[in-house]
Amino acid sequence: MEFFSRLIGASKAQSRQTPPNPQQRLARFKRVYDQILYTCQKTKHLDTDPAATETVRTSLARLTTILHDESRSPAPHLCLQFSSSSQLYATISRLAATTYNESLVREAVAVFGALIDSEEEEFLTNPRFAQSLMGFIDRVSGGQTFFVGEDTEGEIVELLFGIAAKIRLQPEILPVWFRARTKPTPQSADAKGDFAGVTQKEDFPLCYQLIDHVHHEGRIGDFSRTGLLYVFESASKSQELEAWIVESDLPTLMATGLGALYSQLSRKLSILHPAAELPIILTLSDYAELQEPLEAESIFSAKLEEHMHTFLSYLTFWQDVLEHCNSLDVRATLIDHFQVLFLQQLLYPSLLESSDVDGGSSVAVLTYLRRILDALDHPELVHMILQYLLAMPGGARSVTPHSPVAAKRRVSLMLLAQAKDDADQLNPSLFSLVDLILSSVQSNNPQTVVAALKLVTVIVSKNHNYAIGSLMRVALSNVKEPQRTHGALNAEIEAYMAVAEDLSSDNLDESYDTHLKDALKILESHTCSAETLILNGTSPAQRRAVPDVICIRPAQAHFLAKDDTFFNHLMSMLRTFFTNNVEANLGLTETLVTLSSCSLLGLEGWLAAEPSKYQYSDSDAAPTTADENLRNLLIARAAPSWSPEHAPILLTTLRYLQSELAMLKAEIPSLDQLIALRKQVFQVHDSISAAAENKTSTPTIMLAQHQTPASSSTAFDKAVDWSPQKPTEVLKRLLAEATSSSTPSRSASPGGSGRGRSMMGSPTPGSSSRVGVGDRRSWQSTGGPGTPSPRERSRSQRPGAAGVGRPKKEGRDALLEDVVKAADAEVLRRRIKFPIKRGGDAEAGAEREDGGGDGKGKEEKNGKGESEPERDASLSHILTNVVILQEFVLEIVAVMQVRASLFGEVKFA
Template identity: 50%
Template structure:
């Protein structure tokens, strides 16, 4: 028994003594290090000796384990002292760099991490350590290096990121990693001859250049590199030498050209048509599959294109983050100058200028890229620069006071301006001759549906995020001086009733109440988050940034004053022209069209009179009833007067309502001509609802089957690209939502429990089913739902069978006479017979061939009617929420 006690006790004592005895730990550390030196010295060609490589790798791993163990142990830390005194990291660097072995490189990176994480012996403040580490990295992942795997490269860039983070927190160690021979005794850079590209001096700051070389990568490599470089630019405000070095270096040029390179990698021709194999239900129940795909254009929904787009937007967001965190005025202005000259003027605008609708994709590509750029950017200076230039607006901020620049920054800008100065034969690169307004107006009138869709989506982004830049350019307006409302609550009630009656007349009462409640919530969120509304209903808080942070950026946020929409506005007229053809438009065009109109109406400073509501000047009242009634006080009389229902002449009908009434007339004609029309419409709404419920059930089932949230590979504290949400969601969604009319589920989720609607529905809270406007609708199935059940496959098969039913494939024509704004449905008795070849040979033109003839299948038209009803309901919600939130009508 005593034998076992002594044996176990002795074993326990040895196990406890080894890690806690600094002398024994140092002895083991020195023994391992000597083994590394002996193996290295005895091996003439380390790269070809696998046995020696294995021995050295095991020794590296042991050294790293001892250092990590010692860092967690009480002082003294004799191994770290020995490593610093003997500079053993130099040997590690040489061995790993000459081994040409990825495993050896990985072990060396772990060893360096152990030294840095120990935060002792001031390794990061040691010049020899910095030179040794950077030589190792340059030989490993630099130009002409051995080349390592992506995972090892990510570990190396993560190591560089850690050093940049230390420099940000401890500015005193910057001179160790950044040295320049061109500084005078006061630390200022000596004037040098600098061209527009700046001076390349990698030996001055190799850490920074390594980060610059990796900012374009995807995944962890790009994330760590961008964040590390972000810390370097942030440190420039605390070092005059680094600040002037960045201004004079080629770093801004490399950043701008890198952004341009990522933009150039994206296809010049783009197709935004959804693939037939993964088409949303609302598109499959239409003639969408008949749209022609350009074989020369790259698909927007392809994996390769999505990867390129995400990488480009990540780098664009990185630019924005750098400008927001950089406190150096000279560095920030230099970066902005390079963005403007090398990317905006030399690349982005020429791509806009060279785009064409005739080649079947380049206009679609440019419009789509601009939409994503503007959707991703929030920095006022970048947004102002892009829109001011592309829309050919006067730079009204040029005369505003700005922070002074240093002579070096002034010279750098002058060099860039000389580079961009157009020659005599280059006057075509002038936005005053052709700009984004011309492209959008031409694209909305295009015969190519994809071009129209791309233009409308871009218009919606500009109107909703940067409405002030659209005024006077995209949208022609007239400003007004009075702010008090002239519309009355009586006129609002009458207009709401007209629109609601129109919606019910289009597709019946089923589902209207539920859809209307949803749109009230969505519209309230959209109005509250619109930049114009934020300035209208909130106080102006003190900006938390330091003075001069945005410099002139505060003035670049254009103030929007109250204004009217001019009736002859070209863009609005193009929108009305598209609206008149609503029943024969493709579904995605109608969804983008309705989004653009709603986006126009969400500006709190744009009055609705004239285009959505009746101008108060056209009200007519019967005053006899008011005059003959006695009131207790003046307020009661004013309230009664404001509640009167006015009358107006047909000529005073708003343009949008007039178009909707014409569409209703077309639907009424089809209802009288096609048997069981209302039943077909109700079945379509039920199909949407049924598929929606199944999609929701599949989503819930998928979420419940997961054991837990996936673990993130991104380390704590790392930077994540701010990718726009629509890119991270299912790419099968053709627009902002998952419903036939664009229900914003993201808004309802972010708001938590839905709030009460601003006003009750006129339908008295009935429980109505079949609305296609619920949060999770059939617009798209979850991206991960790959026909997981036989039931879901059967549902899709039934819908496919419905699509190919002969009755629903029947083609219906719509005629628009030349010079007329009225579109008429050609009923069965007016359908022309098939053309006789003999008549076609004579070239005789029939009456039906005069003007514009468009046609669509019955299936397609019914789907558009359901969408149109939801659009009208959203217009009603817009008018009602604006009246209550913005006090747009008089109650007294």
């Protein structure tokens, strides 16, 4: 009996779950709808009767559920037919809009969404439906007396986005939602007030609702921007909509909205890392001595990042609109408004008003420009910004409008941009972005220098053509065949490698292999390299088919001029590398590597020796062979030399730093050990951080056994104990704790960047081995992926990263703190003065921390007879910069070698 009872019960439950037939569903739908009407008639003011309001809200939710169920059920759909014939949507829109209750508004939006999603009864083609919906949304979302919450507003915008998406896919329904009730009227072209256009919300309320929300963060802004993008895309399919957009104030609203978002960004900016969240490479330097400017907002603040994300999202939206809009008149009108209302009247004035004196405003402008250029890829916008800000010759090549209305709008905008007095005219020819960059690179404020170098890196890497002739003085090259020889490449690489090996006496092969792989990626991703690689593999007919992007001039091969101001500033900064701010040095080396990565920029003169200055020995110049081809081959393979005055500028500057470090090593015999220890610190820190993040297993690191010098021959070494023994012992203990629970991987030595180098004796600077294409350091060689370089370490260790800031006094986080403390011994905080003094005056080369100055002092003469002010830094700071410098030299050598193979820049015969 129990079995039959369960079977009968299950049968009854199943019968209750059976969907009702269409007539039953319609009857239930009408009962719910009648309940709403009855409650509203019985209650005069729903907003004062919570019980009645809840009844209506529940009934609206039930209507939505029934509509969704019906859409999933077989035809006929009687409830949808009833909704259309009874104009139920009109009643619901009036009810929800007049009660000023957000819960009712939200349920009403859900009902409209269910009707639209049903895709039946042609609701989207019903003018009455469109009028009811837009009137309802205008009352609850665009009114001044009632505002809905963010969640409800998000659902409203999502509903509007759905309608815009339908219009994009079905252009025939556009006349239902858009109707130009007023025709364009002739207006005076010389009236400056005409630039704003005509506000015509009643013509296209859907469009204006979307434009009102494009500046929002999150899903509201995303849905509104995408929906508006669909509207602009539809303009190419409707001449009436195209003319309406050109005449309306929509372009003005978009441009002023972009300007409003830019104005929300802080006028003064600090790019200093918070003291508690410093990356290890900055912790082990004098970075903590920097002071944040007053009233400057931190670039790491959540508020600024939120504003920046919103601004860049809107800027990307502009780019997407121009990319997808096929209407020439609309594109021309938008570009004109962008140029006048944003670029000329807001962005450039902020550049002009920036100052390095007030602390932060130059940093802010340089940083914002970098983020803008980094986010933009559209050639028209990039061309407009750079051509104007860099004060490059020639007008902006913008789209020419076809219609008279668009032409008149352009004239009005140009008149608006003109000042009444010529003296008040803001003109980049008086002070351009080039002037700001050149002055910022020479600033005494490290933050300004860093911001300028980062901006230059973006311009040179993404838009190199615009740097030619503006930021950099160049000489064009008409030589088609390579002039440098294979032997010269080997000699150049050997010269740079000798500098790298002399900076720190450890093996560099494994780290160099990693740099080779990185260099290949950098070169292949560079914009100029991509074009070169494409053209090198195509026929002449295919080359003509490559589209000509909007640019100030076509790409051409060029060389750096010897009197180039910007490059000379970089070299001046490189000469003071050991005492420079660490983050500024990372920006400097990145800029130089980016310059060397451009396939159109020749290396001769600044990075490589000029072929006309090659010098050969008698045996190399006249090989004893009768075969002419073999003779040419031997000459090309021979390693030339060059006089010191004809050496590459970069190599000369690096050798100057090499000599400075040699003098410091003479005064501090244990300096090599301290440098090796600093590399170990970075390696241990990276290993512990990686293990804490559970990304990789902690590698086993073989620490070098350092011995404390028994005695010192100089008075300086007697006065100061430079022994690194104590920090080394602490690191050994920390490493044992860090690796006790980790799976050991390949052995690695204390490489300069912690890239994991094998511990081998370094070759002497006078080694006769040739380093070139095809030998043991060939770019095809394989090496295991290393840990981050100093520059990568500074980038990756942002606030919140494991081991960077917010240290917890437990586990590996405590070990990270111990590593820093062990590396920051008191002896490493002693001050070292530069230029290094020779001979008996060496004792003055170091001071205790309490006697350290501000880096300024008496001026001395350097090797070239130039005045060079005294500067100082702690020994810990200098050690970190030595590590960065060695990695930079390896990067440069890797780029030279990969370029030679990738672009065929050297000749073999």
